[in-house]
Amino acid sequence: MPKVSRPQLPKGYVDAPISEVPWEYVEERLTTSKHYWMCSVRPNGRPHVVPRWAVYLDGKLYYDGSPETRHARNILENPNTTVNLEDGQKAIILEGISIPAPKPTPEFAQRLVAAFRKYAEDGYTPEATQWDEGGLYVFTPRQCLAWTIFFENPTKFIFD
Template sequence: MRTDLPPLPAPVRDRAVLPEGYGLPDDDEGLLEWSEVEARLVAAKHYWLGSVRPDGRPHAVPRWGVWVDGRFWYDGSPETRHARNAERRPAVTLTLESGSQAVIVEGDSYATRADAAELGARLSAAFGKYRDDGYAPDADAWSGDDGGGLRVITPRRVLAWFAFPHDVTRFRW
């Protein structure tokens, strides 16, 4: 279980590298700002999580979660396929639903926990976006020794575009 999560530095932004023929601009004009991309990660209600099974086959599953403090936090049973996959191979992808307004997060997923008075309170407030859907965890939901099934994805790379190919942008940490 990872609990030592230092603040992330600001990401380095540049033009993504794609094969010739995709029409990417030759300069940095039109690159997205991290604040624009992060706002979509915060506002989204539905995410897709991709992981790798022990035999190497891919696994994708829709997830609810929250983007708080520069990371994606989600919870559920440690017995789910995606949690077991991430325990074995932490490298995962997280995407939003749209293919034309794309945000693709590549990072590492680890089990963790959250103190109710600090991070737990921020997570509980952020999970409020699911209240009308019947899910509203309290701030202490993730404070036990087992973390209440809480997992966190720390981003390593994000690829995003809202007007392909003009604004295709890569962020790296």
């Protein structure tokens, strides 16, 4: 479980929060969401934002794609990334690192395939062996900011 605290906000933003967002809520949203916005950093320092399909398993976000994409090339030089869900009112903002994942074990590959089924209606159904030669990436969060009502419950989660 991550450590729970409050984000550092300027005076006047949220001076008297009354609750916290439960981590279980954040995990549910990360698991059921279909669209994740990932920001990596280009070699020249400019940001690069791209929507990704991903699955949340064991506290990490897994996604796949060609190693030739701008995003994949960026993270090889600088793994620092952010991930945001699409909802700005009930926000979940993750900060962490994204790296190429090792070849998954057959058991974990099956779990990935099962989790990626949420994209079947969109025409994407990966095979368990498709990541044997690479193309799978893993995002590990360092911290997460979340709120369901900004003035009531902004919450910061820190991962060790």
